[in-house]
Amino acid sequence: MRYIEVEKKYSLPDAEALKARLAELGAKPAEPTRQVDAYYNAPHRDFLAPDTISEWLRVRTEDHGASINFKRWHPLDAVIKTHADEYESSVGDVEAVRLLLAALDFRPLVTVDKTRQAWTLSDVEVVLDHVVDAGDFVEFEFKGEAADVGDATRRLDEFIASLDIALGQQVNKGYPHILLGRDH
Helix, strand or coil: CCCEECEEEEECCCHHHHHHHHHHCCCEECCCEEEEEEEEECCCCCCCCCCCCCEEEEEEEECCEEEEEEEEEECCCCCCCCEEEEEEEEECCHHHHHHHHHHCCCEEEEEEEEEEEEEEECCEEEEEEEECCCEEEEEEEECCCCCCHHHHHHHHHHHHHHHCCCCCCECCCCHHHHHHCCCC
16 A cells, blocks of 8 residues: 555544644654645646546745645545555756656646644544645544555554544545635
8 A cells, every 4th residue: 555545534623632632642742844735737638627527736935845636536536535655756956857747737726824733643644634724624644554545544544443432524625726716
């Protein structure tokens, strides 16, 4: 499952309660980092054309470097996705990547500006995000070894339930969807 991401996202009404619970469980927070994610549309395939967006190309700049990432969410046409193919790599010269994308006619779609703080517990990474113009969220991502997507999802659900913390509504779309005003 090296290139497969299994995660769940929720709105977060009380970040302090979740932080306290994570600390009780022995999780250590990383330093918060600002991430600016520029999303692009491909010239050969319009990512926004389907009723349900299932693909994103992103260039991220943050305090400690830059990366490029492509995600294809599955099932492709479903509103609620179960997992994503994810291909990500560090970038040494982010401006060269931007110029490369422009030269190939990739067009900017939306920029997501967020502050992220990650916490890690055994097989789960918990990230608290404050997204400019969108609000506060928490993402739970399965990071352990699993037999398949179903196994990883079951274990992630068990972890979330074990926290016994009131989370907001589950969010079945990415931050670009929210900022673009897309339902799915």
